[in-house]
Amino acid sequence: MSPDTSALTRLAVPARQALLPLADGLGGLTRHARALPDFLICGAQRSGTTSLFKSLSRHPAVTGPVLRKGVHYFDTGHHRGLDWYRSHFPLRGGLRARWGRPRTRVFESSPYYLFHPLAPERIARELPEGKVVVILRDPVERAYSAHAHETARGFETAPFARAIEWEEDRLAGEEERMIADPGHYSHSHQHHGYVARGHYVDQLVRMERHLGRERLHVVDYADLFDGTSRALEEIIRFLELPPAPMVPPGRHNARKRAMMPEPLRAELTSRFTDSDARLADWWGRTPSWCT
Numbered sequence: 001m002s003p004d005t006s007a008l009t010r011l012a013v014p015a016r017q018a019l020l021p022l023a024d025g026l027g028g029l030t031r032h033a034r035a036l037p038d039f040l041i042c043g044a045q046r047s048g049t050t051s052l053f054k055s056l057s058r059h060p061a062v063t064g065p066v067l068r069k070g071v072h073y074f075d076t077g078h079h080r081g082l083d084w085y086r087s088h089f090p091l092r093g094g095l096r097a098r099w100g101r102p103r104t105r106v107f108e109s110s111p112y113y114l115f116h117p118l119a120p121e122r123i124a125r126e127l128p129e130g131k132v133v134v135i136l137r138d139p140v141e142r143a144y145s146a147h148a149h150e151t152a153r154g155f156e157t158a159p160f161a162r163a164i165e166w167e168e169d170r171l172a173g174e175e176e177r178m179i180a181d182p183g184h185y186s187h188s189h190q191h192h193g194y195v196a197r198g199h200y201v202d203q204l205v206r207m208e209r210h211l212g213r214e215r216l217h218v219v220d221y222a223d224l225f226d227g228t229s230r231a232l233e234e235i236i237r238f239l240e241l242p243p244a245p246m247v248p249p250g251r252h253n254a255r256k257r258a259m260m261p262e263p264l265r266a267e268l269t270s271r272f273t274d275s276d277a278r279l280a281d282w283w284g285r286t287p288s289w290c291t
Contacts, residue, residue, distance in 0.1 A: 031087035035095055038105040039131040039239055040074075040123065042207070043114030045197060046145040047137035047221050051249040053109040055232055061102045061242050065089050070110035074119040074126075076190070079183060082126055102242050112190055114203050117175050118182055124210040132211060133235055137221035138289035139198025139276070140260075140268045146194055148255045155191040161264055167195055198272055201279040222288035224249055 041049050041056075053069050056062050065071055065088040073085040088108075095104040113119040114134055123130060137145075147163055150156035156163060170188040177184045197203075207216055217238040223231040229246045236246065280286050 028087045031083045034086045035089045035092045035106045039107045041109035041133050043111040045111035047135040049109045049111045050252040055249045065108050070108050072110045074122045075112040075116040115197050120207045120210040131215045133217050135219045139272045143194040148257045150191050199275040220288050
């Protein structure tokens with residue numbers, strides 16, 4: 001990790017929050033001297049993106065944005081402009097290869113990028129050599145975890161079964177509005193897409209259309225958390241990072257929740273049958289949750 005940000009990112013959350021205005025102000029003043037990311041973790045939400053971010057941040061040739069995991073530029077912050085985005089990252093001078101140390105790569109993790117309809121085209125245009133890593137989790141478990149997450153953050157008040165029932169109406173027409181008007185923000189599209197976000201293949205095909213398959217690496221959640229570092233080492237090879245000893249990712253941001261009723265689980269599983277089959281064809285492997 002770059003010395004420009006390593007000490008800051010180890011600070012406790014309240015301390016980091018208190019320092020954010022100062023860091024943002026300094027970043028804005030020096031934005032033209034700052035780097036853009038070499039790669040992104042784009043999702044899926046509630047699929048281990050925080051754990052992967054923490055693991056990759058420990059690599060000696062990798063660093064993230066100052067005091068943050070993600071910047072949300074390619075989804076909700078795009079109107080702020082590329083200079084604003086650049087201001088969140090380390091100074092280029094501190095990233096150069098020197099004294100036997102390789103060049104430090106820069107990245108961020110914003111899980112809404114995978115689901116946002118305009119993010120892939122924006123990434124392709126503004127990070128023309130950038131790579132993307134995506135983690136996929138059992139879409140039923142992901143939906144249930146996302147509901148607990150959104151409820152805890154105050155973005156959801158309905159119980160899970162009711163939120164699933166309301167989802168189609170909440171999201172109706174929102175993606176079309178976002179495409180027609182890039183400035184349109186949809187609260188429900190960002191926070192209430194429990195089932196929609198689990199139709200991974202449609203999102204991956206869109207990402208591939210703009211970036212190409214060679215810039216996209218997809219990881220199965222079960223492989224990432226199998227207690228080994230194999231999936232992490234594959235990511236490091238894809239990103240062309242120098243080999244380094246890596247510890248298997250730990251789980252972060254897990255929330256306690258009651259068991260999902262089996263009838264509801266069965267219903268949701270059936271709703272993903274078609275997209276999971278198409279995902280297997282696109283991916284060239286059977287997802288772990290389908291075996």
